Amino acid sequence: MEYDILVQQIIEFLGTFAFAISGIRHAASKRFDWFGGYVCGIAVAIGGGTIRDVMLGTTPFWMTNPIYMECTAMALLFVIVFARHLKRLSNAWFAFDTLGLALFNIAGIQKSIVFGQPFWVAIIMGCITGAAGGVIRDVLLNNEPVIFRKEIYAIAAVAGGLAYWGLVVLNVPIEVTVFVSFATTCLIRFMAVKYHLSLPKLKNE
Numbered sequence: 001m002e003y004d005i006l007v008q009q010i011i012e013f014l015g016t017f018a019f020a021i022s023g024i025r026h027a028a029s030k031r032f033d034w035f036g037g038y039v040c041g042i043a044v045a046i047g048g049g050t051i052r053d054v055m056l057g058t059t060p061f062w063m064t065n066p067i068y069m070e071c072t073a074m075a076l077l078f079v080i081v082f083a084r085h086l087k088r089l090s091n092a093w094f095a096f097d098t099l100g101l102a103l104f105n106i107a108g109i110q111k112s113i114v115f116g117q118p119f120w121v122a123i124i125m126g127c128i129t130g131a132a133g134g135v136i137r138d139v140l141l142n143n144e145p146v147i148f149r150k151e152i153y154a155i156a157a158v159a160g161g162l163a164y165w166g167l168v169v170l171n172v173p174i175e176v177t178v179f180v181s182f183a184t185t186c187l188i189r190f191m192a193v194k195y196h197l198s199l200p201k202l203k204n205e
Contacts, residue, residue, distance in 0.1 A: 007174070011107045012049070012061060016068050019100030020045040020075035023137045028083070030141055034076065040137055042072045044100070047133035052108050052125050056115050094193065097134065097146075102185035105130035105157040106178055109164055119168075123161035130157045130185075152192035152199065160185030 023044035027037040046062045053060040062068040108129025112122035131147050131154045138145040147153050164181040172180075191197065 011103050015100050015103030016045040016071045017075050018096045020072040022097040024076055024079045026141055038076050040140055041075055044133040044137035045072050047136040048129040051132050052129045098186055098189045101130040102182045105160050105185055106181055109161055119165045126161045127154050127157040156185045156188040159188050
């Protein structure tokens, strides 16, 4: 149990850092100041996990440990110091956003399982944990939420959750399960953007 909690905390920390960088980079593109960047970073980093924890009936994870706020501050410092290098990497924000999605998806699944939820609920919670923060970020930045745009986003998280579920059923070690779930979410997201894969659009006729 202690090992599972440690894995959960590591995943949430890495996901917070990745998502915070994504939010701060988006804020930078809108010419926000440092405080505005921090707010966008923290919104995307804790937004999905907060919704998940409220739905699970527990104290939001960031309220029990200040490290997540500190992690976002580290992400802000990282972006400020390496701004020129990140600017050259035009797709850096996309990579960090994808990593955050995959990591928080796993964190949401694992925490839901710990709280005794069935796997279909855990998959939904994983998707919410990974995707909802991005929706909050996009609303703050007055952008159309990426989850509703043409590229596959939330579906990648669902696929990662299904991979996690399948491997648990097969009694695969947790380390392998986490890695495969993470890789599945990232791979689908990267492939969807590279090859312009999308779901059919609704027609207004």
